[in-house]
Amino acid sequence: MSETEHEPDVTVDSRGATCPGPLMDLIGKVKESDPGTVIELQTSDDGSKSDVPEWLDEAGHDLLEVVDHDDYWSMYVETN
C-alpha cells in the first residue's frame, strides 16, 4: 500500500460505485464539513480521477493528493 502524509479527518468509502456515486458521496460529505476538514475519498471508479478535480476546482476546494492502491484510489481533499 502506498504511503501518504495526509491524515484524514473523515473517510468516505465509495469503492464499487460508478459515476456519479463517488462524486455525490464526496459532495454530501463536503457540505456537512467545516472548512479545513481533510476528507479521504476512496473510489474504484476510473472517471473519478478527472471528474472529482473538475468539481473541486469549480467548488473551490483543494485536492491534496491522489494515492494509487492498485484496485482503488484515495483522493485526499481539503475543504475551504
Next chain:
Amino acid sequence: MTGYAIVLASRELSRVQAVSTIASVAAASDVPVEVFATMEGLLPFEKETVESGDFEVGPVGERMLEAEDMDVPLFTEQFAQAKEIGPLNLYACEMAMDLMGQDLDDYVDVFDESLGVSGFLNRAQDKQVVFV
C-alpha cells in the same frame, strides 16, 4: 445562467439515466435543475416498468442493468437522492399523462407535480434548456 431546464422526451434507459446523473450532480452542487418528463419520457417512471425492470435499452443500458461488479443506482434512486440534497424539481407532462390515462399515482414518487407547457416554460425562463 441560473441552472438547467431539461426536457426528457425519450424512454430509452441510457438517456433517462444520463439526465438523472447530470441533474443529480448539478443539483448537489447547488445549480437549480427542472426536469420535465414528457411524451415517451414519462414511461420509464411507471411503477410497473420500474418494478419489472422492463426498460427500452441499448447496449450501454443493457450492460448497466446486468452489471453485478458495479453498483449503478437506477435513475429513480438518483433523482430521489438528489432531491434531498439540492434544488431539483421533476414534473410530469399533463398531456402525456392524459393520453395514457394515468395520474401521478401511477409513477414512482419523484415528481413534484404535473405540469403543462406554460408551466414548464415559466420555470425554464431563466435557465438553459436541454432537450433529451
